[in-house]
Amino acid sequence: MSGIFSGLFSKNGVENLDSYTFEEQFKNDDNGVLIDTRTPNEFAMSRIPNSELIDFMNPGFKNEIEKLDKSKSYYLYCRSGNRSYHAAKLMLNLGFEKVYNLKPGIIGWHGDIES
Numbered sequence: 001m002s003g004i005f006s007g008l009f010s011k012n013g014v015e016n017l018d019s020y021t022f023e024e025q026f027k028n029d030d031n032g033v034l035i036d037t038r039t040p041n042e043f044a045m046s047r048i049p050n051s052e053l054i055d056f057m058n059p060g061f062k063n064e065i066e067k068l069d070k071s072k073s074y075y076l077y078c079r080s081g082n083r084s085y086h087a088a089k090l091m092l093n094l095g096f097e098k099v100y101n102l103k104p105g106i107i108g109w110h111g112d113i114e115s
Helices: 019-027 040-045 061-066 082-093
Strands: 015-017 032-036 073-077 099-102
Touching: 015 019, 019 032, 019 073, 019 099, 061 082, 073 082, 082 099
Parallel strands: 015 099, 032 073, 073 099
Antiparallel strands: none
């Protein structure tokens, strides 16, 4: 693969999406859940509307993820795409099948933001 899609898929199955694809896919996914993997302070400052906070840096992160419905699609983001990428990797290892990462993070988000 080359060009615009280069690097969107990784060997471990995490699907990295750009801001426009992420927003469009989530908007059209009746089974989608939007998860912010940042800290509570970051979440309080600004967030993508309708997102749920599950802090990747919290020691209880894995326990919170294990409570989620594996039949749903999960759209994850953080500040730059790094924490959410690792969270998505963990979710795939736990048996989730539809996990998407906002590759540029919220700093590359073009859509609405709430604070």
